[in-house]
Amino acid sequence: MTTRSESGKTTVEAIQSEIIRRICFLDYPPGCQLKEAELAEEFGVSRTPVRDAISRIKHLGLVRTRNGVGTVVVTLSRKQIGHVYEMRLELATMIGTMSPREVSDQDRARIAELLGAAVDLEADFDARTYVELNDRLQKLIADLIGNSLLRTFWRQAYYQAASTWYRVATLAGPEVAASLVQELGELKQAIDQGDIAAVGYVQRVQIGYGYRRVRQYLYSEAEDLYSEAEAG
Template sequence: MNCNQHAAETEPKSTVETIQTEILRRICFLDYQPGDQLKEAELAAEFGVSRTPVRDAISRISHLGLVETRNGVGTVVVALTAAKIRHVYDMRLELAALIGTMSPCAITDADRHAGRELLQNAQALSHDFDPRRYVEVNHRLHRLIASLIGNSALKSFWWQTYYQAASTWYRVGNQMGPEVALALVAELEDINTALENNDTAAVGFIQRTHIGYGYQRIKTHLLSPEA
């Protein structure tokens, strides 16, 4: 399928989308910790807007279960429960298998170049690990995978579950260190083989496999045995 796979990155975002993306990034990188309050007035001043687009952005994020409004407190960042994490990963496993079957975009030379660059970044992390750079490489990998998805509804759900899961990677990375970088290297080696062979379906199945591995690490290091 021929599709403009980078349109989402090149088209200008609305003010609400820009604010939403930045708040989500801060949650994913744990710049905003569970329990931190999102203050509309401060965010409005930071972005140079009225409170309305800030409120709209926070409302969108609330649907992901990452923030909630508490009486007498305001809007605060919340950690996903073990059950919610399980539900998110169950969904991610199902979505990954659809990447190569629901209107996939053609793999380009730019995609292959991006994959090789990400592999080099992951290899560097395995020798000099930094949890923040680990999350950044994961984010860029996710953006590459999303660019191969031609079905807009599937892409939307893929991004949604990514944001719900991302902060858990940072927490696992802090605990496991270079071990998670080695796992990322293995994932990117598989992804690069699929890209070189123009096999989008294989990309989806590789993602499904490594999402499963990632969830096992989360259960081992973050969740109680009965979760």
């Protein structure tokens, strides 16, 4: 599959986005090796943009280069996941205070569409669709953040957290869809009123709920998904 930009040229950003998507959906599970040559052939590019994309993903903590192995997908330890959620909780409080931008009609249309899709998901649950809707929601939240540095931190912490969501959704089932409907309903009210501070407040509450689910459904498993050995 070739991923191309609007100009028709394959981009590092597009390749990066697709690899991250595969990691979040466990299409590339922990331990999976990312082979530059194979990816370059798949995307129809030289190895240089693939290498650049993987380099960016390393900064997110989702892959790591290991001697004698190459670049592999890694999981975060319990401690690291805790740090990610602590950071996300703090970042959420800044959304409404650090250069928030004005809400547009397009933003209102996007949140309304997401809410409708979440209602449909609640009636017919699918874990993959749940993660896709969360991804679209977080892109909307990022677009509402006016401060570019805060936006960068928000996206980085989001991707690190998103690596756990598919498995949580698979284990928790429809209950996560119900929570998403509630979250989107509250966000729609805030966005319709142009209240970015309220958007941040809703996100902070929901991030806390999400972390509790991670601990409930993943940390309680006999297999330690976030073992320090895997992270190291």
